[in-house]
Amino acid sequence: KAGVTQTPRYLIKTRGQQVTLSCSPISGHRSVSWYQQTPGQGLQFLFEYFSETQRNKGNFPGRFSGRQFSNSRSEMNVSTLELGDSALYLCASSLDGSSNYGYTFGSGTRLTVV
Amino acid sequence: AQSVTQLGSHVSVSEGALVLLRCNYSSSVPPYLFWYVQYPNQGLQLLLKYTSAATLVKGINGFEAEFKKSETSFHLTKPSAHMSDAAEYFCAVSGGSNYKLTFGKGTLLTVNP
Numbered sequence: 629k630a631g632v633t634q635t636p637r638y639l640i641k642t643r644g645q646q647v648t649l650s651c652s653p654i655s656g657h658r659s660v661s662w663y664q665q666t667p668g669q670g671l672q673f674l675f676e677y678f679s680e681t682q683r684n685k686g687n688f689p690g691r692f693s694g695r696q697f698s699n700s701r702s703e704m705n706v707s708t709l710e711l712g713d714s715a716l717y718l719c720a721s722s723l724d725g726s727s728n729y730g731y732t733f734g735s736g737t738r739l740t741v742v
Numbered sequence: 743a744q745s746v747t748q749l750g751s752h753v754s755v756s757e758g759a760l761v762l763l764r765c766n767y768s769s770s771v772p773p774y775l776f777w778y779v780q781y782p783n784q785g786l787q788l789l790l791k792y793t794s795a796a797t798l799v800k801g802i803n804g805f806e807a808e809f810k811k812s813e814t815s816f817h818l819t820k821p822s823a824h825m826s827d828a829a830e831y832f833c834a835v836s837g838g839s840n841y842k843l844t845f846g847k848g849t850l851l852t853v854n855p
Contacts (some may be wrong), residue, residue, distance in 0.1 A: 632785075661842060671832065671845040684841050718785055720843075727774035727836040728793055731843060733786040 630655065632721045632734035640740045646707040649737045651719030653700050657732075659725030660702035662694060665716040665736070674717075677702055678725050706739075714741045744769045744835045748846035756854050761820040763849050765807075765833030768814065775816040776834040776843065777807055786832065792816060803827070828853045 633652040641647050653660050661676035673686040677696035694704040706713055716738050720731040749764040767773055774793050778786040790801025797809045807818045816833060830850050834843040 634785075659841065663843075663845075670847045671834075671843075673842040673844070676841040678841070686842070725841040730776065730788060730791050732788070733778070735785040738783075 632719060632732055634717075634719050634734035634737050636737060637735065638738045638740075640742060641709050642742055643709055643711060645709050646705060647709060647739060648703050648705045649717055649719075649739070651702045651704075651721075651734060653702070653719075653721030654732060657721040657723050658700050659722040660696055660700065661720045661722070661725070661731065662702070662704050663718045663720065664688075665718060666714075671718070674704065676725055683725065709741045711741050713739065715739060744771075744773070744837065744840075744844045746833050746835050746844055746846035748831075748833050748849050750849055751847060752850045752852070754852040754854060755823045757825055758822050761805075761818070761823045761827065761851065763818040763831050763833075763851065765816045765818065765846060766814050767816060767833070767835045769835055769837050771838040774836045775807075775809060776836070777801065777805070777816075777818050778832045778834065780830045780832065780848075782829075789818070789831075823851075823853045825853050825855065827851060 635650045659678045662674040675685045680696045691707045696702045716736045718736045719734045722731045723729040745768045747766045776791045777789040790799045792809045800806045832848045833846045
């Protein structure tokens with residue numbers, strides 16, 4: 629079966645702009661979570677969605693937001709981009725978000741802010 | 743609260759040698775523990791996970807890890823390193839109803855010929 633699909637793979641944006649990243653989970657999976665990976669901070673949890681509801685949110689400013697659609701696809705949005713937002717953004721797909729089933733990651737979107 | 747400490751940001755071994763990557767965790771609830779591998783410009787691939795069924799967990803590519811509650815450890819091992827094992831390895835903990843993984847800082851494994 630198809631894996632987790634993240635689009636686009638690479639993105640270059642200018643400071644102050646906004647960006648939307650997309651994640652399509654594995655078919656049948658209803659939980660999608662997002663992580664930011666940077667050399668300095670490592671992998672940090674952004675938020676998790678299940679059946680269109682955000683169940684948990686990490687410690688990020690309000691410029692970072694997300695949503696999930698009825699088909700479980702998810703998008704995350706970053707407004708007013710800053711240089712420090714340059715990172716690899718990873719999406720994880722899970723059957724129900726529980727630890728027992730685990731999480732499958734996509735290949736990520738590499739965002740560069742200039 | 744949960745946290746993970748990976749001892750050694752960089753480990754270098756010779757091809758054919760034992761691989762040992764260390765992970766210690768802290769968790770206020772029974773933990774679920776994971777090891778992921780990341781190759782350059784790729785996402786995270788699950789190597790193995792501990793979900794309380796068995797303390798010795800076997801994963802893909804010959805890797806295994808042992809859960810030791812008394813030591814709060816979940817070290818990753820492989821008897822014989824291969825060049826293709828060169829990558830970054832992440833230990834992660836989850837548990838309770840927080841629906842998230844908490845990762846360690848990662849260990850970069852270099853395999854020398």
